[in-house]
Amino acid sequence: MKVINIVGGGSAGWMTAIYLNRYFNQARKNFSINVIESPDIGAIGVGEATVHSIRFFFAAMGLDEKELMAETNATVKTGIMFRNWKKPSGARVHEYFHPFDQQQPGGSIDISSAWLLSDRAGSERYDEAVSINSHLITDGLCPKAPRSPDFGGVTPYGYHLDATLMGRFLRRKAVEAGVNHIEATVSDVVVGDGQIRSVVTDSGSISGDLFVDCTGFRGLLIDRLKADNWESFADALPCDKAVAIQRALPGDGRPRPYTMATALDHGWAWQIDLTSRQGCGYVYDSKRLTPSQAEAELRDFLGRDSEFLSCNHLDMRVGRRQDFWVGNCVAVGLAGGFIEPLESTGLHMIHLGVGLLATHLAGGVDVPPLREAYNAKMRGFYEDLKQFIVLHYALTDRDDTAFWRAAASTLSRCPWLEQQLRVWEHKICEHQDFAGSFASIFTDMNYRYVLYGMNRYPRLTMSLDERDSMGIFSRFSAQVGQVLPACQTHEHFLETVRQDMAGGDGVQ
Template sequence: MNSGPVSSIIVVGGGSSGWMSALYLNRLYNQEKHTVDITVIESKDIGIIGVGEATVHSIRFFFAAMGLDEAELLKETNATLKAGIMFNNWMKPVDGKMHQYFHPFEHVQIGPGLDIASRWLLSGRGEIERFDQGASLSAHLIEKGHSPKMANARPYEGAVPYGYHLDATLMSRYLRKKATEAGVKHIEGTVSQVNVNGENIESIVTEHGVHQADIYLDSTGFRGLLINQVKSDNWQSFEDALPCNKAVAMQIAYDDDQVPNPYTTATALDNGWAWQIDLVNRRGTGYVYDGNRISKEQAEAALIAHNGENATILKTVHLDMNVGCRKEFWVGNCVAIGLSGGFIEPLESTGLHIINIGVRLLATHLSSNQIPQEVRDSYNRLMNGAYQDLKQFIVLHYCLTNRDDTEFWQQAQRSVDFCPELKRNLTVWQHKVCEYFDLAGGYSTTFTDENYRFILYGMQHYPNLNMQVDEEHSKDLFEKLGRKATQTVQNTLSHEAFIQSLHDMSLSEIADMWRNH
């Protein structure tokens, strides 16, 4: 069969993965002229796993590229802004005070000569402040309850980079509306049969009939409904390094006077960690834990205790998680996107980011309806690299702990043994700062040496530096950054004010509206 251009794509499964993929590919192929039929088949019965969603900052570029109105997106998904992640309790307390550090999105470079990280270390500023407080503006914004947005900020722009807290179900509905308005075909149906010839899908069957396409995207979540049909023995587990394989999630009602935080919180518990994601109308919280150590009932009890016995619980969901990724994401004419392709625990909010990577790489590799194996191999190599890089970055958060109060945390200290390159680098980083060239050649498109430094120094993994530094110049530099932080706080809206301006109503009015929804 002679190759030609792709003329049809079927996406099986909705959710964030399915509709982000459909929206992106439709805009790529059909914005100027309709050239590719794109269909999303999703089952009403199966529904969406999403219980809440935090993002990295780069997802803004995806939404902007799709031509989505940011204000509309935020209102439709009950979204708030996210300046970063506050980590609590990941190391032993010091003098009775809980360990805490903040991982912002920004990259701050001020002044010539030594980088700001080296100056911070050599100036002994760790005695008076956290690294994030000394090297970022975002830490000062969240301390004052401010958003990254200025009153006159343009869409998708802020004083510092930011991500979002979104209601995953509402986001999927919003993306579905935008995609179908743009010409994507939507079929509500359940796949009952996948007809396969070798490693290629010939057709799929629903109650609406037989459906055929050049390319099939599997967005069916952990079930991997399509990809499992074309390739067996196609999974690599990361549970040796990242044993948290279950989660319990809760929706919590706000108290009348609560204001959503402009950041995500990740608090270490006995056998994992708990997230807090504040939406406009409620708080999302959950416990990501090692299901080989505690039961679902124990995890739920621990999360209730963490949130406080007086918290009003609106909904509770238990989730089983497949931690790892496919050996081959693209097999024949089937491509696994999102959870069907792999999953890294949500510690750094990379779920939507990895969907973005998957569909963008697919677009550059999908040059005809007959793809050579070498091209599929390239895609699989790049996607595996992205997952391995994310795995390493998440392990970094665990392996530096000095907690030994449970077997879980004792094992966490040894998790670096499953990341040999990270283990080598950690030894080197005892004697020098983490820099770009230490990570060059990797696949990560989000987490750079600056992100690594926020985790390293937040977890008190400081290098032993013996270098000359001009103390007065360093003092002037940090005073300059302090003045810039003060100015940034003055020029930005409080998170509450931003939300109220977005919805044109007060937080209490928003809460009342949703209570009666």
């Protein structure tokens, strides 16, 4: 029997373990899977927001949604509210919402084009015109109806969750399913003929056929097989540090069903509400700000009267491996690459990496064409994600600090995006613009939310019959009117989770 050794726990290690075990060992055991986790090295555990596709991962693993949410202090995430990414309009701070739901069908013309041609930008945001989730959050609702199945709702949604608790939850589920948990600290890696033969730990030497490197930015295993294997994205994404603060939920203590991403002087701040607390952080460029200055700015932004629970400073290595799979070692999670957490893609990239690994590994542990194909896809996915994040910065008109004055220049590091922005000055952003790309999660619909949210509209010369326009938006309004009464308030849904896991009957 082949042996897979996963070195490192946390989200990457345990997501990899539970996925590979489910994929290969559910019907018949094909691999013996070990997770070698050091009790002395903690997980970073800062990323607490997800994209909506993580539901598919949890569902495929056979997990119970309410159990998952209860054990990770999770809340529902319908999207991200961006604030202050452009200059204010008078006394009004610039704001737009990037939701998870897709734009609804229009009629003779798509609803996005209808919004542009109807000159509605002066009276409503783009997301308000095309997104049901945008209306849900206005009314304090979430996409879960009373009879929604696990991991299903009336619109797509993700989660806010405690990453450390999620790692522990997945560890328990993986071990119950047959994964071997080895508590040991790796001190050396034995290499021969371009392969990892074993890892040396304080509990002895452990050999295997395939090694998955989940050791975070250290890349403890993959670096031993290939030096100079990292491509930095610092020229396009200069934010390389973060300060993370946990605090008590502010205000009335009701968690919001969306993430806040507010632009500050030298980067941006996240605010993520769990049932137990709020996770906050400031992602910034260390060439313009010291850690102590960043912490002070974040504390001022949050309010000095906040009940702060903890503070942690983090170094971020933004970029990716040139080769993720080298010899018999595959780097997953931070060991493979990292894009700053603006669109909450950390867990998504783990899901993507391990899902691809499973399908490629099914053809053999040591098949060069499979390694080459895997590496090409993963490189493309990180490049695609990089340019989507750059889009958020490149569209700003802020010039109040050196950081924001330099933001637009990052566009030159993404030639495809630079060219497309020229094209999108004269036509809508549409699906065919991405044909042949590596888009894994963010499509033309997501690009439009950012483009139009940042007031980057195409100059269209056609006109639209007013009756067509009225019909399109009347149908959307009717759909909103049908959906909203079917949904629970976010607070109500979270209470049903708590009550169900406590053995109660829920809220009536």
